[in-house]
Amino acid sequence: MASPLAAQEPEWLHAAALNGTPKYGPDVTHFDYVNPDAPKTGVVRMAARGGFDSFNFLPPKGHAAPGIFNIYENLMEPSLDEDDISAQYGVLADAVRFPDDYSWVEYRLNPNAKWHDGKPVTVEDVIWSFEKAIELDPQRKFYYKNVTETEVVDGNVVRFSFDTANNRELPKIMGQLFVLPKHWWEGMNAKGEKRDISKSTLEPPLGSGQYRIKDFSANRQVIYERVDDYWGKDLPIRIGTGNFEEIRYISFLDDAVQFEGFKGDQYDYHTERSSSQWAKRYDFPAIKDGRIVKEIFPDRSTGVMQGYFLNLRREKFQNPDVRRALNYAYDFETTNEIISANLLKRVNSYYSGTDLASSGLPQGKELEILEEVRDQVPPQVFTEEFKNPVGGSPKNVRANLREAVKLLRGAGYKLEGRKMIDPATGEQLSIEFLYRDKASERSLLPYSKNLESIGIKAILRLVDTSQFINRVRSRDFDATTLAIGQSLSPGNEQREYWGSEAADNASSANYGGIKNPAIDHLIEKVIFAEDRETLVAATHALDRVLLWNHYVVPQFYVDETRTARWDRFSHPENMPEYSTGFPTIWWYDEAKAAKTEALK
Template sequence: MLGSRAWNAATAIAAFAGFISFTSLAAMPVNAEEAEWHHASALNGTPKYGPDASHFDYVNPDAPKEGTVRLASRGGFDTFNFILTKGNPAPGIQNIYESLMEPSLDEEDISAAYGVLAEAVRFPDDYSWVEYRLNPKAKWHDGEPVTAEDVIWSFEKAIELNPQRKFYFQNVVEKEIVGDGVVRFTFDTVGNRELPKIMGQLDILPKHWWEGTNDKGEKRDISKGTLEPPLGSGQYRIKDFSPNRNVIYERVDDYWGKDLPIRVGTGNFDELRYVLFLDDAVQFEAFKGDQYDYHLERSSSQWAKRYDFPAIEDGRVVKEIFLDKSSGVMQGFFLNLRRDKFKNPDVRRALNYAYDFETTNEIVSANLLKRINSYFAGTDLASSGLPEGKELEILEEVRDQVPPEVFTEEFKNPVGGNPRNVRANLREAVKLFNKAGFEFKDRKMIDPATGEQLSIEFLYRDKASERTLLPYAKNLESIGIKPVLRLVDTSQFINRIRSRDFDATTLAIGQSLSPGNEQREYWGTEAADNPSSANYMGIKNPAIDHLIDKVIFAEDRDTLVAATRALDRVLLWNHYLVPQFYTGETRTARWNRFAHPENMPEFSTGFPSIWWYDQDLAEKTGAAR
């Protein structure tokens, strides 16, 4: 299951309004007239926070409301309309919007969600529909109420204008207003426990604003990009901006939900300022120069070698590591299966043998990285050993459609790290290429289909990627493959990925601890030909489709885990990509002007949502320039 605001930095805060506790789903009646309303919902068990909670455990309810935090973002922006697939939305734009429900940051069942614009939810025990009842206090920043019409209109526009959302919400066959402030979504299937949940992730937009006119009398059009600051309902609104340079959000003093227990201790900054950069190196120098406050470090090499500037030494900049327990990830060299050269799994497996992770990790990243060996790396959903128990039972259903190694071998990446291992791995790579019909002749790997040397273009947008690419390219050259390293700007990169115009590129797919319908978009056959989907590789495999359905329709947590591990195992043994690395932790650095609660949430840093400006620290560090 995708988390609320799945492709953005969700604040994951929710709202209560005095509803009854969530009870056993199995006991819920089917009839709408009998189904009970609940303040929250969860796929597995009972939500942690009941209707009487005063605030989430991980916030400081007395946090001061003041100050500014400056954040950095890569690339530019040319629109505030985030629902379109074209254009580059402004960073932080979803600070102004809210969804029907959102999760907390400290529950093992991360699928638990609490009402925001919707004060309550109900659905029958066959999950054939879901109803949301809007909070009557919810209003837009212009004072107009948030209505059921807004919800229906937002859904219609999302699936009309965004193929990704249309695919994600494809099971909805009817949407209707069934009461005062009550919206129902009816599904084309039963037994899908996740469908009522994912409808709560819908971002709600103001119909009356988008169908109105701007200050020039021109009619607005949500099907087009716009730089007119839009109307929202959230804790922040746009104060000022400069396209491709910065955007400033200000806290809404009369925000409708600021006194709700769920919002206490959040939204503590008067302003959120996003500063944009086109280059990682320039961005980091700007951080060192106090041009923004909070830096999320993704480069292990930089983390190990470049934090030696004066502000670190005198304590004005603080480094802090948070364990990452909230999600898994698959990052790797994604191979475009639409290219004939990658259709043979032996070719794809050979490319993994040519990748020497261990040496790169030691030389470039100070051994701070871990090799990815699962599509759910870093979670208990990752497969290991040989399949057994319920996982084996599930795999037996597709035995004739999956590689036999699924049942007989534990998946392990080749291990390099020294010249002997690397030579052995490269010899194995050549054997696999030969098995696939290629010929190693005159130090060139000849493609039998064309009679030409096999060439692979690696598409990337960040020059820092060359630290990993160059050693890999050298190994490929040693076995006769011609690597072409293609550095492009961000807009070109995005367009080429969307149009599937690439051989290989480094991408990452994040995974929640409750996978579900989004797996169809990542690996499902139906998504393979959809340019807006996340099935970048173009996987079309009926066995994988079957296993995705087993994940989606899992009746309990044990079955969900078993089905996910089965899916993971089959994805791995098809060698669709060359797995790279992950950290298992979040590395941050910040100018020491901010404080966070002592009891931090288990599954997020919570920055900047639950942090606040600390005047005492700021006086010692110096005011931001």
């Protein structure tokens, strides 16, 4: 008979979900959205931006090669077709367990898991990967800050212990860990030199995934080849995936060059992020004769805040009225009509496009949560629904600009002649907009014209990708367009995006430098929500307070994925609800490819 202590041990699970039960049981052979009989052949060419100079993604320096995660694996991975997108299934780990208070989690490694050199993936690899992640990457150190101990249990089980209880997301977070081979990174390269994981390298690293690096040209192209004896090919989460012999990533300098490369058949699959281009530039011969197929997929998997992020570390952005004035100067409606054929939607939430976006006035559980910070948030949180100013007509634009001037005057500025002057310094209010894609000027130029009409000097600063990344990392900017994607199950990452502690972390995603105790409190309410209803209410509350502090000038988003591809590929009939699945579950279709080539 089992002892009382053993009876209290949590059971091993083949999968785990944050809310409810995983869709797929332990006996499933493959997931519903794949073709288990997909042919394993052909090449797919993908585009990348800005080049690369390293195959080491861990230290936050250099530019890691596109597609590098094709060679690695997590302990567990999510499926692509569940409402609970946090549901995870075994890859390197074949089982997971945790107690009712979520104070620790254990992962049991799959005994078949192997590196490409044939050596087994071990618990020591997992622990070493975790330790190097928090040692070398401040962002990961912050993300994993609740982990107090890692230990080996029974040889093939790793345990992560936490400094807090009832954080339901922490066990799932640890399953996302990318595992690297300790023996390879601590060994010698072909020159007899000891490898150093803290440095960039162009030596192709060892992995355990479906693909490995076949060939590359730094800053130009990297080719991944399928591993024929891949250890995990029969895992339920892998059946029907990894169908290409090769995946090639080709680097381009900017969007304009990249699109011309697509038209010239230099790569196969293009995701169109420009609504203007989608509306106006797909009229070339390969579209007309059917060699290129356009297809739109609904995007229900993520929310987003895209906007002009303001650097709150600059004194001129400390006053919320100044920040709000900048929103009044942004005429989204005219820009959308003239530039984007009215295909864009205005961002009105930090979780735009999802049920996590706040609306109306707070009530019920959301109101109860907000009452806890009532004296720390703008009063409008309780009395007004947040709405962006509406432009689109000369009358509306003039009214909005007058309101912007009023707000700036209330913040202490004076309009002298055609300049908005800070009386304390005698200097004109100026804003430098940092950007790396010349196409951004289509919306930046009309915005800067509006700003200049109310006396603000707008400076447009175009830089290359590496300069842009370095300046954003070092917080050397006034304003820049950024986007923060959101999952349907927000949690610990919210500290990284908006938390006070992350504001001083140079590698964090708190680009604006938000430091607000009310927001910190609401983030914790999101993280420790005990059920979906509370999670949604807490996220609504957080969203509302972020919006009414005017940290960002909201831009636009689309709730669909617009794609174009050379007609050489097929996808399953039953596509996953939350992803295009390209190229993971697609395959090379020889009949289509032959027809497309014949049309040339």
